[in-house]
Amino acid sequence: MKDWYEKSFGEDYLLVYKHRDAEGAAREVKKMISWLDLPPSARVLDLCCGTGRHALALADSGYRVSGVDLSDVLLREARKSDDRGRVEWHQADMRRLPLDGGFDAVLNLFTSFGYFREDGEQLKVLREIYRMLKPGGRFIIDFMNSPYVRSHLVPESEREAEGQRIVEKRRIERDFVIKDITITPMQGDGAQRQYHERVKLYTLEQMKQMLSDAGLAVDEVHGGYDEDEGYEEHTSERKIFVGRRPQSSKQA
Structure with missing residues (x-):
């Protein structure tokens, strides 16, 4: 039986999350570049690249970029946007990457x-992130901030897009934030579609411990992509870890 992430990242995902645009990705990449301080022509891996917004912005900034995602639908869209073949695209599970590493x-x-x-x-x-990085290589993991999610969760929202009614219901169960999505055609006899998303909520200290267990070192934690947006436990919407694979450490 397929898990939720094997079913949710298809054609309807493009509808539900169509508000994410290339312009926003370019702004975020500019900030990420300032955090990472990468050399010219550095090799960068966008792990879970989706439709490739950030991977393409990185390629436009002069980096050698690879993008990995499990979804053939999202990779199809990424390749359509990459008409000049600037990025190497790979379909894979993020737990088992078909790459040799050596990324900056x-x-x-x-x-x-x-x-x-x-x-x-x-x-x-x-x-796998550790394995992909060369010694001294840098990483960014952009994750939701669990205290903020717990206090600001919107139980239900509804909107319309391209003739479809999208209802999203959210709840927290056993440290997972769960979203149930129902998409209903507003005209005609089209079938209703339902999707389920589930993501584990981790605290700052839990994330730091897992990163340490993987052999990775955290240098900074940011609360967003705005100028000098530091992490605040209860007010930051995100927690963005910036760190590195140490030169001489080994995985636990």
Whole structure:
């Protein structure tokens, strides 16, 4: 039986999340570049690249970029946007990457983490990030801020897009934030579609411990992509970890 992330990132995902645009990705990449301080032509891996917004912005900034995602639909859209073949695209599970590593940086953005039921499976992702990085290589993991999510969760919202009614219901169960999405055609006899998303909520200290267990060192934590937006436990919407694979350490 397929898990939620094997079913949710299809054609309807493009509808539900169509508000994420290339212009916003370019602004975020500019900030990420300032944090990472990468050399010219650095090799960068966008892990869980989706439709490739950030990967393409990185390529436009002069980096050699690879993008990995599990969804063939999202990778199809990424390749359509990459008419000049600037990025190497790969379809793979983030726990088992078909790449040899040697990257100067690995990015895992917009809560593309915490998808699995067991903590050990999330740790596999972090260990793959370690393996992908050259010694001294840098990483960014952009994750939701669990205290903020717990206090600001919107139980239900509804909107319309392209003739479809999209209803999103959210709840927290056993440290997972769960979203149930129902899409209903507003005219005609089209079938109603339903999707389920589930992401584990981790505290700052839990994330730092997992990163340490994977052999990764945290240098900074930011609360967003705005200028000098530091992390505040109860008011930051995100917690963005910036760190590195140490030159001489080994995985636990």
